[in-house]
Amino acid sequence: xxxxxxxxxxxxxxxxxxxxxxxxxxxxxxxxxxxxxxxxxxxxxxxxxxxxxxxxxxxxxxxxxxxxxxxxxxxxxxxxxxxxxxxxxxxxxxxxxxxxxxxxxxxxxxxxxxxxxxxxxxxxxxxxxxxxxxxxxxxxxxxxxxxxxxxxxxxxxxxxxxxxxxxxxxxxxxxxxxxxxxxxxxxxxxxxxxxxxxxxxxxxxxxxxxxxxxxxxxxxxxxxxxxxxxxxxxxxxxxxxxxxxxxxxxxxxxxxxxxxxxxxxxxxxxxxxxxxxxxxxxxxxxxxxxxxxxxxxxxxxxxxxxxxxxxxxxxxxxxxxxxxxxxxxxxxxxxxxxxxxxxxxxxxxxxxxxxxxxxxxxxxxxxxxxxxxxxxxxxxxxxxxxxxxxxxxxxxxxxxxxxxxxxxxxxxxxxxxxxxxxxxxxxxxxxxxxxxxxxxxxxxxxxxxxxxxxxxxxxxxxxxxxxxxxxxxxxxxxxxxxxxxxxxxxxxxxxxxxxxxxxxxxxxxxxxxxxxxxxxxxxxxxxxxxxxxxxxxxxxxxxxxxxxxxxxxxxxxxxxxxx
Amino acid sequence: xxxxxxxxxxxxxxxxxxxxxxxxxxxxxxxxxxxxxxxxxxxxxxxxxxxxxxxxxxxxxxxxxxxxxxxxxxxxxxxxxxxxxxxxxxxxxxxxxxxxxxxxxxxxxxxxxxxxxxxxxxxxxxxxxxxxxxxxxxxxxxxxxxxxxxxxxxxxxxxxxxxx
Numbered sequence: 001x002x003x004x005x006x007x008x009x010x011x012x013x014x015x016x017x018x019x020x021x022x023x024x025x026x027x028x029x030x031x032x033x034x035x036x037x038x039x040x041x042x043x044x045x046x047x048x049x050x051x052x053x054x055x056x057x058x059x060x061x062x063x064x065x066x067x068x069x070x071x072x073x074x075x076x077x078x079x080x081x082x083x084x085x086x087x088x089x090x091x092x093x094x095x096x097x098x099x100x101x102x103x104x105x106x107x108x109x110x111x112x113x114x115x116x117x118x119x120x121x122x123x124x125x126x127x128x129x130x131x132x133x134x135x136x137x138x139x140x141x142x143x144x145x146x147x148x149x150x151x152x153x154x155x156x157x158x159x160x161x162x163x164x165x166x167x168x169x170x171x172x173x174x175x176x177x178x179x180x181x182x183x184x185x186x187x188x189x190x191x192x193x194x195x196x197x198x199x200x201x202x203x204x205x206x207x208x209x210x211x212x213x214x215x216x217x218x219x220x221x222x223x224x225x226x227x228x229x230x231x232x233x234x235x236x237x238x239x240x241x242x243x244x245x246x247x248x249x250x251x252x253x254x255x256x257x258x259x260x261x262x263x264x265x266x267x268x269x270x271x272x273x274x275x276x277x278x279x280x281x282x283x284x285x286x287x288x289x290x291x292x293x294x295x296x297x298x299x300x301x302x303x304x305x306x307x308x309x310x311x312x313x314x315x316x317x318x319x320x321x322x323x324x325x326x327x328x329x330x331x332x333x334x335x336x337x338x339x340x341x342x343x344x345x346x347x348x349x350x351x352x353x354x355x356x357x358x359x360x361x362x363x364x365x366x367x368x369x370x371x372x373x374x375x376x377x378x379x380x381x382x383x384x385x386x387x388x389x390x391x392x393x394x395x396x397x398x399x400x401x402x403x404x405x406x407x408x409x410x411x412x413x414x415x416x417x418x419x420x421x422x423x424x425x426x427x428x429x430x431x432x433x434x435x436x437x438x439x440x441x442x443x444x445x446x447x448x449x450x451x452x453x454x455x456x457x458x459x460x461x462x463x464x465x466x467x468x469x470x471x472x473x474x475x476x477x478x479x480x481x482x483x484x485x486x487x488x489x490x491x492x493x494x495x496x497x498x499x500x501x502x503x504x505x506x507x508x509x510x511x512x513x514x515x516x517x518x519x520x521x522x523x524x525x526x527x528x529x530x531x532x533x534x535x536x537x538x539x540x541x542x543x544x545x546x547x548x549x550x551x552x553x554x555x556x557x558x559x560x561x562x563x
Numbered sequence: 564x565x566x567x568x569x570x571x572x573x574x575x576x577x578x579x580x581x582x583x584x585x586x587x588x589x590x591x592x593x594x595x596x597x598x599x600x601x602x603x604x605x606x607x608x609x610x611x612x613x614x615x616x617x618x619x620x621x622x623x624x625x626x627x628x629x630x631x632x633x634x635x636x637x638x639x640x641x642x643x644x645x646x647x648x649x650x651x652x653x654x655x656x657x658x659x660x661x662x663x664x665x666x667x668x669x670x671x672x673x674x675x676x677x678x679x680x681x682x683x684x685x686x687x688x689x690x691x692x693x694x695x696x697x698x699x700x701x702x703x704x705x706x707x708x709x710x711x712x713x714x715x716x717x718x719x720x721x722x723x724x725x726x727x
Contacts, residue, residue: 028586030687060687064589101590115679118655125654125680128689150600177599191598222598229597229662261659270663300656305621329660331667344634347668393630401627401712437712445712490713527708562687562706 025065030562032128033057036081037554043512044534046553047082054081056088058128072096083540083549084131085293087161094162095135104144111135114154116173116195119298120235120257121216121283124158129540130547132292134285135159136169148180158285160293165285169296171197191222199296201287208250214240216255216283216297232260235281242287245366253363253372255280257299257320270331274302275324279373280363282320292545295320302327303353303387305542308433309500310451310482314411315541316355316385322362323384324376325355344395351389357382357415383426386410398439405433413476417539424476429455443491449484455504479504495519500536526561585702588615589685593650594676596662601675603682610699611644612725614718616672617683617693619653620660625692626668628710632718633670639719643726647672652691654678694718698725 034056038049055078062071073095080088097110113135116122126133138156145151153172157164175193179186198215218235237255244250259276276299283297284290302325303316330350334341358373359381365371389407396402409431413424430453437447457476484498500514516533537551590604606613616632618625629649632639639645649672651661658678665674677683686695696705696718705721707714 024587026586028687030689032689060684062685064587113679113681113684115655144600175600180599189597224597227666229659231659263659263663265663265666267669268667270665270667272659272663274659298655300654305657307621307623329663331660331663333667333669347630349664403623439712443713443716447712488711488713490711491707491717494709494711522707522709525706525708560689560708562689 025063027061027063028563029059029061029071031057031059031560033559034081034556035558036552036556038082039553041534041551041553043509044514044551044553045537046534046551049082051079054079056081056084056128067102068098068100070096070098080131082552083547085161085291087293088131090162092162094133094159101142106142108140108142109138111137111159112140112154112156114140114152114171115298116171116197117193117218117220117233117235118259118300120233120259120281121195121218121237121297122169122171122197123298124296125298127542127545129542130292130545132545133159134293134296137164138169146181148177148182150175158294158296160285160289165289165294167199167201167285167287167296169197169199169285171195187226189224191224193220193222194218195220199283199285204288205244207247208241208244210241210287211239214238214287227264227266229263229265230260231262232258234258237281237283239365240283240287242284249366249368251280251364251366253280253365255282255363257281259300265331268333268335270329272329273327275326276300276302277324277358277376278318278320279322279358292547295545298545301325301541302355303385304329304351304389308405308435308449308451310431310453310480311389311405311407311409311433312541313453313480313538314409314413314427314429315539315546316353316387316411317416317539317541317546319355319357319384322358322373323355324358324378324381325353327351327353342394343397347393349391349393351387351391353385353387354378354383355385357384382412382415383410384412384415389431400439401437403433403435405431407431407433425457427455427457427476429453443489445488445490447484447486447488449482449486449498451480451482453480455479475506477502477505477510492522493520494522502536525563527559529558531556585698585704588697588701588703589682591677591682591685593682594678596665596674596676606648606673607701608644608646608699611646612699612722613697613701614645614647614722615650615686615695615697616647617650617652617677617686617688617691619651619691620657620664621653622691624710627712628692628694628715629670629672630668631712632715633668633672635715635719636671639722643722645722645726649674650677650682651675652677652680652683652688696721696725 037053040048057076059074072093074093076091077088095111099108114124124134124136136156140154142152151174155170173195178190196217198213200213203210203212216237220233223230235257239252239254241250241252257278261274263272278299284294285296286294299318299320301318306312332348334346336345359377360373363372387409391405394402409429411427413427414421433451435449439445455478480502482500486496488494496518498516502512505511514534514536518531520529532555534553539546540549592600653661692710694707695703698704
């Protein structure tokens with residue numbers, strides 16, 4: 001294996017030397033190391049690691065010379081951090097590529113990341129925070145014959161941990177910018193796109209007739225008229241039966257997704273309204289495997305990604321199998337010099353999102369039954385998630401900046417976390433956040449953040465005298481508060497102390513503090529940080545894709561660098 | 564056999580390496596807020612410095628940094644001719660919010676989208692904010708990770724060094 005890699009590297013590098021006319025070859029890359037110790041803490045449910053310390057590290061090296069580029073990524077999991085899939089084990093070079101471009105044609109062999117349209121039918125990407133890397137391995141061609149026309153095609157297999165999933169993917173995508181292509185300078189601009197993907201996987205089911213080639217296609221339209229911008233995309237996937245429902249029943253239904261948004265913005269004001277509907281649209285790199293490592297498409301979540309910890313305590317995840325969602329965002333800046341704007345102006349962001357189930361669940365089709373949900377149904381359907389929030393940003397004077405957020409979130413804990421209906425029911429929480437920073441003197445600043453979350457559970461643990469009929473063992477966590485103090489010396493140092501306190505837990509022994517201390521040094525291309533503390537067990541999401549993070553207690557070290 | 568391969572590859576590696584002091588801006592396709600595809604090679608500022616700042620609509624320190632610079636941007640431009648290029652790494656979940664946010668915030672920057680993370684990967688950006696300073700030849704001469712209050716002052720010191 002190592003020899004093969006080295007051999008291919010040699011060939012790549014020598015080919016660059018021979019073919020490249022340009023003499024300015026450059027190496028560049030980046031390094032990232034995350035180490036954490038795991039000590040036992042029975043109160044928060046944290047387990048000790050047998051290894052005491054777990055470690056993830058990555059090194060990217062890229063070499064570019066003229067029109068050529070080659071690169072590798074070395075990954076080391078000894079052993080992988082507790083919130084990573086244990087399938088990430090050991091060391092290796094799972095990512096290597098070579099690419100060159102000439103006269104508008106770009107050819108890549110090896111690994112690549114690709115997304116077609118919004119990703120509804122295909123998205124290969126990496127997100128280290130989630131432990132996701134479904135890079136493709138194969139060949140990709142991108143071609144721009146004229147300004148305003150972009151074509152791409154690819155073939156490859158999708159990475160899962162240190163191996164590749166069974167399915168072979170073939171895809172094409174074309175995009176035309178009508179105004180650029182025909183050189184017409186109208187006020188209305190249009191961009192049209194279409195994509196097609198097909199997955200081949202050998203038939204291995206003896207009972208049911210399973211298609212070996214599963215295709216999905218999508219069309220998209222982007223219209224721009226002055227300050228208005230519209231984007232719409234429709235995607236369709238043919239039947240992709242995977243898990244038998246019973247000895248005689250298999251789901252042969254098609255899948256589809258429709259998404260659109262319209263935005264208007266001008267100086268000081270912006271608004272965007274979005275909706276989507278998705279039905280039976282989970283697309284995997286291996287029909288027989290489950291888990292996020294095998295997902296090969298992406299249905300963007302229609303809720304605001306929150307950065308503050310209590311706002312992200314109960315996050316929303318897309319239900320690709322079936323949901324209807326809508327979202328509205330309004331951005332507004334009150335001019336400086338006005339009564340409310342003050343000397344520096346005041347910024348507002350209002351956000352509303354609501355996600356509910358499809359009428360009667362997702363599409364279903366076999367010999368005995370058939371179901372296709374109504375196109376649009378909102379009112380009577382099961383609510384999955386709702387978030388109404390308002391954020392205000394204000395610079396009060398030269399020294400003080402403030403940020404306030406008020407939010408009300410409704411979170412269907414049973415559905416989104418896969419509990420038995422009635423275990424927890426729906427949580428409704430009201431959250432307040434204040435974040436104020438104060439400049440003490442040149443380069444020295446202090447920042448204080450206070451957050452509180454009042455949670456309302458449909459049924460309370462105490463109502464049942466501590467015993468539930470439906471098998472529920474734990475109450476939801478109830479109310480939280482959080483405080484943070486950060487001292488920074490620009491541009492190199494930071495020190496943060498924070499405490500998250502679950503004071504409203506109905507179980508007194510669970511009313512715990514989660515204290516964390518972090519410090520870091522930052523200079524140029526390098527960053528070092530060290531921390532100690534306890535982490536709450538919970539669900540952590542990026543872009544609506546979520547992972548479960550176990551509770552932990554220990555030290556962590558992060559070193560990152562780029563060259 | 565294996566040793567030969569290793570030594571050979573090391574020799575070749577180093578022989579190809581014309582140890583460049585400053586990295587160039589990589590050549591990668593990015594998108595304008597109007598959906599046009601452009602290549603980073605076409606970014607230029609008439610030989611004056613360029614700041615490239617990676618950010619996202621969901622990133623609090625990024626917005627803090629860019630809003631802080633927005634207040635002094637006119638002065639910076641007047642004094643040094645610098646141009647700021649803000650690269651949003653928002654994916655398709657939040658990409659539609661970029662233009663409304665940028666316009667509402669009244670930013671005068673050039674803003675581009677990198678939804679597939681191609682430029683982010685090519686420049687070795689792991690987390691946002693990550694800010695690069697390019698000299699008049701589009702070579703990276705300085706970079707900074709994260710943002711804390713006052714970091715923009717250091718950036719401006721570096722820009723002034725280039726503008727001299």
